[in-house]
Amino acid sequence: MWHTLGHVDVVHGLYYLIMRGVFGLWDGGLVALRLPSVLAVAAAAVGIIRLGQRLGGTWTGLLAGLVFPLLPPVQRYAQEGRSYALICALITWASCLLVSNLSRPGRRGWVAYGAVMLTACLLHEFAVLMLLAHGVTVFRARLARAWSIAAGGVLVGLLPLAAFSTTQSAQVDWIGTPDAGEVLGFAATALLGIAFARFAGRARGPITLSALALPLLILPSALLMLTSPLHPLYVDRYVLASAIGFALLAGSMLDRLRRSARGAGTVQRVTCAVALAAVLATLVPVSTALRKPGSRVNDAVAIARAVQDIAEPGDGLLFMPSRRRVWTLARPDSFRSLSDLALEQTPVASDTLFGTELPTDRIRERILTRARVIAVRDPEGQPLDANAREAVKRSTLDAYFEECASRTVTQARITVYARPGHC
Known part of the structure; x- marks a missing residue:
């Protein structure tokens, strides 16, 4: 601490x-x-x-x-x-x-x-x-x-x-x-x-x-x-x-x-x-x-359940921005079947709230190894983080994937991306 x-x-x-x-x-x-x-x-x-x-x-x-x-x-x-x-x-x-x-x-x-x-x-x-x-x-x-x-x-x-x-x-x-x-x-x-x-x-x-x-x-x-x-x-x-x-x-x-x-x-x-x-x-x-849980800006339990419902084993997982990784801490078991593509060190290992992330080139490489990626994002209209890691996540998804489905749970937007033609 x-x-x-x-x-x-x-x-x-x-x-x-x-x-x-x-x-x-x-x-x-x-x-x-x-x-x-x-x-x-x-x-x-x-x-x-x-x-x-x-x-x-x-x-x-x-x-x-x-x-x-x-x-x-x-x-x-x-x-x-x-x-x-x-x-x-x-x-x-x-x-x-x-x-x-x-x-x-x-x-x-x-x-x-x-x-x-x-x-x-x-x-x-x-x-x-x-x-x-x-x-x-x-x-x-x-x-x-x-x-x-x-x-x-x-x-x-x-x-x-x-x-x-x-x-x-x-x-x-x-x-x-x-x-x-x-x-x-x-x-x-x-x-x-x-x-x-x-x-x-x-x-x-x-x-x-x-x-x-x-x-x-x-x-x-x-x-x-x-x-x-x-x-x-x-x-x-x-x-x-x-x-x-x-x-x-x-x-x-x-x-x-x-x-x-x-x-x-x-x-x-x-x-x-x-x-x-x-x-x-x-x-x-x-x-x-x-x-009621809906009165809170973010219901971490509902977000975890939504990711669990929409994801398939082997899917990649991205938090955009990285601070949204804190949503996993309430129900970590809901995310264990997914590979956090940007994560270098967990919050516990790095003494941080959100963990530390890989360099931009490694994030890009790991995204490209997946056929499907689940992105946990801020809702539409929120300002986008300008740092290089967040920019490479967005640019790689935009260039090599297409958006298949999206749902909003409180203030989280959970989106499924897949390679073109594989939605």
Whole structure:
């Protein structure tokens, strides 16, 4: 693992080490892989209840804690074996420490805050955007000196990882500029949060609920989107912790509606109840869809089955681009009857995620030894990798083979090539 992190995925290194420890204690398969994320979302919900109670009252906290796990992005990453739910939990409890420190300053409290924030940033360095959001909150509260020292410690601790991860920046070359749907979705969520902020109660300490929640909701996503013309880096999971801010604001709005309904007539109460039921009803199909394999960009098990169905013993196999070889790792037995024509060293042997490939002339020679080749590719419309190995795969297939059949499974395109006249 250490050798692998030396040239790929160092940004996820701490999470991998944590999960290695989990599997060392209990090899529970997919349950062990996903359980830390489930528990992290539960811990985040408890932290949000506490934040809401401190900043808005008991009902605000309870309602915010109920809203958080119902949000579709949170539901998704509560299910996945990734670091983002853990980061959410750490940011939530760092926010609790921040609120406590602003009310009752103390060295131990700020040290704890810095340690929790640094852990979140080491799990994924873009968590530092949440630190900047806290900075906006503290600046508005005019209590910046102690926070600045703690934040400086976080940045110093993060610097080695951030500096080394720049050597692996090619890993995020796949990220494109945010599309219209992503921009509009962010804008709608931000405007909704600003509207909800009007219902936030008065300050119960040095800061208000909206002073904490709005920067968390808006600033991280806005910064990533604004840097897109220079280098696209916006992916919704990188800023999943922004959901903390939305949940707090939604909790304050629901609390306001609850208090208003107490003094309202029967018609108004029924209207509020129907509206709330309608919102919850719209979450049912979304929640159901999120629990099906088709909701994921790539279903590695379905891809393996599709290759197994379409291939014949002795067929050649090409991954185009080579990083798609990672799809074999879920069901390696499905690919054993095929010859990986470009592979020089397997992922395990080479300490890589995708293995290493042969020189271009050897790839071409090996392709030409086959009558049929199964190509596992990106879907139509995706940008083509420009490196020489990918170019020789495409040019050799185009010159000496014809396309016989193709099928798409989630985001994988599986194509059978054969010599002319032999489809």
